[in-house]
Amino acid sequence: MVEAVEVEKAKTAVLQFVEWLDGFGETSYDHQSFFASDLGRRAKAMYYTRPLLGKLAVAPMIFCEAFVPSARKLFWKPQRFPIADAHYAMGFAFLSQAIGEEQYYRRAVHFIEVLKETRSQGYEHYCWGYPFNWETKRGMLQEGLPFITTVPYVYEAFREVYLIDGKQEWREIMRSIAQHGFLDYHDFETSANASSCSYNPGPGGLGGVVNASAYRAFLLTRASVDFSDEDYRKVADRNLNFVLQSQNADGSWYYSVDGKGEFVDHFHTCFVLKALAKIEALTGNPECTKAIGRGVEYYVRNLFDERGLPKPFSRRPRTTVYRRELYDYAECINVAVLLEGRFPALDEVLLRAINLKEWQKSDGSFRSRQLLLGWDNTPMHRWAQAQLFRSLCFLLFKSTHRGHSASLRQD
Numbered sequence: 239m240v241e242a243v244e245v246e247k248a249k250t251a252v253l254q255f256v257e258w259l260d261g262f263g264e265t266s267y268d269h270q271s272f273f274a275s276d277l278g279r280r281a282k283a284m285y286y287t288r289p290l291l292g293k294l295a296v297a298p299m300i301f302c303e304a305f306v307p308s309a310r311k312l313f314w315k316p317q318r319f320p321i322a323d324a325h326y327a328m329g330f331a332f333l334s335q336a337i338g339e340e341q342y343y344r345r346a347v348h349f350i351e352v353l354k355e356t357r358s359q360g361y362e363h364y365c366w367g368y369p370f371n372w373e374t375k376r377g378m379l380q381e382g383l384p385f386i387t388t389v390p391y392v393y394e395a396f397r398e399v400y401l402i403d404g405k406q407e408w409r410e411i412m413r414s415i416a417q418h419g420f421l422d423y424h425d426f427e428t429s430a431n432a433s434s435c436s437y438n439p440g441p442g443g444l445g446g447v448v449n450a451s452a453y454r455a456f457l458l459t460r461a462s463v464d465f466s467d468e469d470y471r472k473v474a475d476r477n478l479n480f481v482l483q484s485q486n487a488d489g490s491w492y493y494s495v496d497g498k499g500e501f502v503d504h505f506h507t508c509f510v511l512k513a514l515a516k517i518e519a520l521t522g523n524p525e526c527t528k529a530i531g532r533g534v535e536y537y538v539r540n541l542f543d544e545r546g547l548p549k550p551f552s553r554r555p556r557t558t559v560y561r562r563e564l565y566d567y568a569e570c571i572n573v574a575v576l577l578e579g580r581f582p583a584l585d586e587v588l589l590r591a592i593n594l595k596e597w598q599k600s601d602g603s604f605r606s607r608q609l610l611l612g613w614d615n616t617p618m619h620r621w622a623q624a625q626l627f628r629s630l631c632f633l634l635f636k637s638t639h640r641g642h643s644a645s646l647r648q649d
Contacts, residue, residue: 240578244592245637248630251598252333255627258602258617264318264326264352266619269606271314272299274370278313282373304559307606307614318619320356320366321388323349325624327395331402332628332635346399350408353392358382363418364411365389367438375498376444383438386423386450387509389415390457397464416461419454420470425477432479434495446496448484449506451477452513459517478517481510482529489536490552501555504541504548508569511537515576530577537573538583541566546590562608567591568625575633592633594626 240248268274273282278299285292302309327349334342358365365384372379379385393415400408425433426445435454436443444450458474461467484495491510493499511533518526540552548566550558574588597604599615604626607614617623 240588240592240633240637244589245634248592248633249337251594252627252630252634254598254602255604255623255630256333256602259326259623259627262603262617264323264619265316266319266322266623267310267314267316267616268319268370268618269303269621270368270370270372271310272303273373274314276371279371279373279378283378286373286375300559303614304609305611307609307616310616314370317369318352318356319369319624320353321391322619322624323352323356324366324388324391324395325628326619327353328391328398329624329628329631331395331398332631334402336631336634336638343399343402346395346402350395350399353395354411358384361418361422361439363422364392364414365418365422365439366392374444379438384418384422385438386419386435386454386457387437389419390453390460393419393457393460397460412461413465416457416465416467416470419457419461420473423454425473428480428495429483431476432483433473433476434480435477446494447499448481448491448494449509449513452481452510455481456513456516459520463520474517478523478526481514482525485529485532489532489534490540491533493555499555500553501551502540502553503551504563504566505569507533507537507541508566508573511573512569512576515573531581534577534581534584538581538587542587546587548591560607560609560614563622564597564604564606564626565622567594567597568622568629571626571629571633575629575636578636592630 272278281295281299284295299313327346330342330346330349334340334346353366356366358367359382361384366388367383367385369381371381393412396408396412400412422439424436424440424443427433434445435451436445437447437450438444455474455477458470462470462474485491490502491507493501493503493506511530514526514530517523518530541549543549548562548570550563550566570587570591574584574591577584578588579585599605603617604623605613605615606618606621
């Protein structure tokens with residue numbers, strides 16, 4: 239259990255961050271800024287299709303990422319990120335309840351109002367993606383294309399604000415998001431009782447990504463309870479079974495099961511554990527409980543360094559230019575708070591992860607990465623200022639509501 243003194247430190251860090259956010263604004267660069275332009279995207283595509291020439295093409299971006307991270311401004315522009323706005327909305331909703339100040343509730347409402355205006359265009363239901371063209375191993379994913387890895391966070395954001403003010407408009411948008419998650423993603427059968435879902439809408443969407451199916455399983459399980467809809471639950475259960483059946487013998491999960499993503503990293507592991515923990519809380523599924531136990535055992539043994547701090551990979555996909563990642567700290571805190579009290583080793587991890595003294599700068603923002611030499615001090619809302627803010631606010635909320643019914647809200 240996190241002691242009161244540690245909770246107070248987290249509160250101080252959050253309030254300093256809010257002051258920084260007020261002055262900095264709601265747009266930022268991103269870790270993908272080096273490759274978001276047409277030139278950067280073509281260089282990355284060449285890296286995937288013609289590796290020798292591609293290494294030369296991406297070398298300037300990789301050099302800047304490793305040694306001159308502030309050079310992002312030479313490659314792309316600051317943008318607003320829906321996934322970050324959703325995390326800020328949730329964070330401020332939690333903060334408003336943790337310390338009882340209405341101004342933070344109003345900030346939460348502001349962010350979901352922004353999300354209403356920035357939804358992906360051309361879709362019947364509410365949905366969101368990235369504000370840039372994203373080059374992947376499997377091709378280019380267009381700006382605004384919805385992703386199942388983003389949409390559930392926005393559902394949670396609207397839900398958290400709805401739980402505070404009961405405004406029917408938010409519930410109607412939640413229903414629309416649930417319908418998008420239910421109808422617009424393709425399922426790929428992987429066994430008699432399991433299916434992987436596509437990363438993005440349509441039969442041509444990317445399949446086999448484990449955390450994508452975990453996200454959809456949670457979204458539709460949550461919506462099945464919120465709207466008493468068994469059709470949601472049936473689809474959710476097949477995606478959940480895919481996640482459970484994809485767990486390796488050692489308790490880990492690869493990023494994907496298509497042979498192209500056989501790496502194990504920190505925050506994607508947390509995404510899967512987080513989804514399973516929320517589903518378990520809603521359904522009591524004993525298979526979730528078993529998978530969480532095995533997953534946590536692998537996680538605490540393999541995804542922390544000799545100092546007991548989060549490390550990016552236990553099985554790398556490529557050479558990396560950084561030592562530690564802010565995103566890993568954010569998701570580590572999320573998982574550990576969700577599962578607090580169940581795994582002593584994970585509780586110890588939480589105490590180390592919330593000690594953010596070397597990560598928080600004097601202006602209140604957080605460093606983005608510890609590089610091989612020095613730090614990447616570029617504040618990036620999606621990577622992962624917003625995620626860490628939300629996780630700390632969730633910690634404050636759970637600490638102040640421990641023992642009360644409100645603490646049962648696992649999202």
